Amino acid sequence: MSRIPRIVILGAGYGGIVTAIRLQKELNYNEADVTLVNKHDYHYITTHLHMPAAGTDNPENARVNILKLIDEFKIDFVKSTVVQIRPQEKKVILEEGTLSYDYLVIGLGGEPETFGIPGLKENAMNIRSINSVRFIREHVEYQFAKFKREPSRTDYLTFVVGGAGFTGIEFVGELADRIPDLCKEFDVDPSLVKIYNIEAAPTALPGFDPELVEYAMNVLKNKGVTFKIATAIKECTPDGVVLATGEEIKSATVIWTGGIRGNHMLEEAGFETMRGRIKVDDTLHAPGHDNVYVLGDCSIVMSPEGRPYPPTAQISMQQADVCAHNLVAQIRGSELNKFEYKPKGTVASLGRGEAIGIVGSKKIKGGAAAVMKKLIDLRYLYIIGGIPLVLKKGRF
Amino acid sequence: MSRIPRIVILGAGYGGIVTAIRLQKELNYNEADVTLVNKHDYHYITTHLHMPAAGTDNPENARVNILKLIDEFKIDFVKSTVVQIRPQEKKVILEEGTLSYDYLVIGLGGEPETFGIPGLKENAMNIRSINSVRFIREHVEYQFAKFKREPSRTDYLTFVVGGAGFTGIEFVGELADRIPDLCKEFDVDPSLVKIYNIEAAPTALPGFDPELVEYAMNVLKNKGVTFKIATAIKECTPDGVVLATGEEIKSATVIWTGGIRGNHMLEEAGFETMRGRIKVDDTLHAPGHDNVYVLGDCSIVMSPEGRPYPPTAQISMQQADVCAHNLVAQIRGSELNKFEYKPKGTVASLGRGEAIGIVGSKKIKGGAAAVMKKLIDLRYLYIIGGIPLVLKKGRF
Incomplete structure (x- = not known):
């Protein structure tokens, strides 16, 4: 035995x-x-999920079959x-x-983690798995199709992202990049689309360098994101969110990234x-x-x-x-x-060609930071799957 | 004056x-x-709509900007x-x-034309415009994403097409072609997906040559379509359809092609x-x-x-x-x-590489009919927009 x-x-x-x-x-x-x-029979690259969630990348690039990563003769795998x-x-x-x-x-x-905010669990989506990001992508596209049927329903074109931490910021960056394509595809006037990023903490990206946070917010504002910082969500309903200020934002799409x-x-x-x-x-x-x-x-x-x-x-x-x-x-x-x-440093993507980060003690931003982000992603693929995985899943 | x-x-x-x-x-x-x-500021090619509705072709290939077709110096256009x-x-x-x-x-x-069938107007979708087919495509994809969240809801994977006339038959052909791709994309077991085509008349494609109708039904059955012919829909509800036989089909997607x-x-x-x-x-x-x-x-x-x-x-x-x-x-x-x-004849597509038709007094089917269908499509593009439109929108 x-x-x-x-x-x-x-x-x-x-x-x-x-x-x-x-x-x-x-x-x-x-x-x-x-x-x-x-x-699942796959490993997924959580730091990539904001892209397939927004529809700016194929979910296949965010997952790897586990049996490609482990040696079945040495390790048993149970799905x-x-x-x-x-x-x-x-x-x-x-x-x-x-x-x-x-x-x-x-x-x-x-x-x-919904911090007990009523309705968040029932009515908000989360960026946390391949299934959940495919759901968000389809949900977002469906709202455009629904809006064309009922053009008075601007809540179909209002997207609320709760939480301006890493996931929230990276997701709004991608979503803002995707919107022009969706508007073109569905013949929608881009000025009707609203993206809100709501954060209860006194700043976006709490704990991050304030100069870089300001840079990031400016990049995202220029892409059409409206920030509501130091503003708690009081309630999430099937119709949108109610803020602690009493303001109500009607939205058919609430995505919660506010805590784990x-x-x-x-x-x-x-x-x-x-x-x-x-x-x-x-x-x-x-x-x-x-x-x-x-x-x-x-x-x-x-x-x-x-x-x-x-x-x-x-x-x-x-x-x-x-x-x-x-x-x-x-x-x-x-x-x-x-x-x-x-x-070893942190880099947050802000969508196409834009990012901010700290590498060692050095602040980086813009195109250089975006390149650094890509290198970090590729390094991870290399760590888990070597050159073959870098070539297969790396987006260049 | x-x-x-x-x-x-x-x-x-x-x-x-x-x-x-x-x-x-x-x-x-x-x-x-x-x-x-x-x-709209575009003309759409109604005979193509079954493809973008199923997601097997881009809706752009089914529409043409009107100002590309008419000479603005000769004809005024009012949108x-x-x-x-x-x-x-x-x-x-x-x-x-x-x-x-x-x-x-x-x-x-x-x-x-809903023939007074209760609930059809409220709960069924129609293949009748660019907006409506984009809606159907997004709706279908969304059902796959929803099913991954709630795997007990097989009604998300059940698609009911009311009417087995031209539009109904051509649409189920395309939808059956799309299903394997959707199953792959969303990691769904294809055996869970059901496509029903329901027709009240005693035959599919009423008025068409019976031999060709049989051929068409066999092609579509092999692709996974279940026919219910000579079976009226008694009611359409938010949960599916109830047939005259009393049978209920639970489905989140009912598409009505039964009449105009x-x-x-x-x-x-x-x-x-x-x-x-x-x-x-x-x-x-x-x-x-x-x-x-x-x-x-x-x-x-x-x-x-x-x-x-x-x-x-x-x-x-x-x-x-x-x-x-x-x-x-x-x-x-x-x-x-x-x-x-x-x-001059009629050709009905049955999806990729398959069709049936009568040209003159000659019956055609299979690949030859599919080629004929394509020629008819190209001929139409030529009639309205000449060679440039054929090159731009023709799918070869």
Whole structure:
């Protein structure tokens, strides 16, 4: 009977897929059984999703078949949805079946955080998966078709994006780029189309360099985006949004990008969570569970200033490196590494040919930043799939 | 003051646009003022609409800018919607303005005939204009996106086409061709998609050669179409259709192609109508109005057997030739021609590479018929716009 340890990885997002890829390199033959579990048979590139959501890129460019990324002879892949985690029994319940583990890696991703705003869950769309962005793209196009039937319904041409963080800003940039094409395709006067970006915080892109934020807002305003900053959404209804100011914006399309929380299953499993996230120890374990690693949106990592780092692809991938190393170390009885986040910079796209960013300590903007954004995207494809994936999915 | 007669043409469909093109050739300088009125600034090729409706062709290929077809120095063009015809006053009321005429050509096209079936007007879509086919295309795509959100809702993947006449048959052929692409795009199992074609008459394509009808149905059945022939729709609801048999088909998409009637303004104008159509005299005048010509879907022409010819592009164009000749003849005081329909054959497309048809007295089917269909389409482009239009809009 096999006595080799069993590693189960839940989720093939940034954290899960990179952990799997690292493990298949570092583990020796028969050193561990690794099983990757994911809802879909593809990994998707979350940082790309704003483009297919706006319809400016094909969703195919934002996903990669998992079996192209992992070596099936080294790692098992199970396409199923996780239903429950039972840390006491070292079991994971799937929609179809059950898996036992010795080591568990939780990289299940986040869920939209609606901060209790009434109606947001029911009436707003979210940019969070291939299915959801295809839905948004089709929904947006459908509004143009509907408007041509009922030209008095300008709410069909009003698009509300809640949240001016990274996803919100990148999405309005793409949407603003798409609108002229949609207007041409459906014979719609572009002056009738409105895009609102609404943010409760006192600034767009909270935490980002103010000079770059101003640059970004000017670029987007020139593309036709109306900002309402320091303005909370009080309610979302089937007819649009009501703001804290009392103002009502009639809109058939509300897209919420205002927050992410951890997966609801973590709390249900008995882990201590904050907004559904587990504050991991310095070796990335869930506190008190030295066989459970938590990565990405499900984890909280504190900065030296004692504030949680925002959950990004970058931090997930760095976590995955440490997680894979530590799993191998635990199996071999060697020393574990401590996780320390090394921010390498951030670039936010503002649509075609425009972006802003910080690389190292250098501010960049405009075309140079857009090129940098593209390089970061290509680098990621290279990390997970090498040159062949760069050539296949990279948009040049 | 100008005493030259004023000709107003209502509608730039097959009848109206061909009449205008013929008049601008035949009329001498200052012999008449001709004004063409149309709701849109484009003419659309109704016989193509089933393709953009299914999403198998770009709607741009089904329309032509009117100013590319007429010579603005010879013919005035007014983009407006006709609101009322006042034959007593020789006036036409437009949404923006009023036109007086000495001669009127009515080519306003038809409206869907729902035969009083409850709910059809409110809940079914129609293939009748560029706007309506863009709507259908977007609606169909949206259903796939919605299904991915709610996989229990198979009604999102059930498409009901009411009517198995020309439009119905040609549309289901295209839709069946589009489904595999949509399934691939949205990761949907093709076996979940259902296309129903429902016809109350005892046969599909009533009046067509039975051998060809059987061939057509077999081609379409092999593409996944389910026929319900000799089966009336009793009711259309927001949830689907109820058949006369009591069977209910749950569907989020009902497209009605079951009938065409004349424009409602004709009856309001005091003309004697049958299903909104005017039975024209043998010089194409509305009875008792020797200055009013009626063409296309607004007109009825009786066959020698005493039955109305089905309204087709072909008959409209032949009417336009006679109408233009007779207008010139009336102005010059020369002899009017009598209209006699000369059926040149009919070809119905069944989707990619498949068609059936009668040309002269010869039955054709399969690839040869599909080629013939294409030639007929190209011939029409040539008639209205010459070689340049054939090159621009012809799909080869």
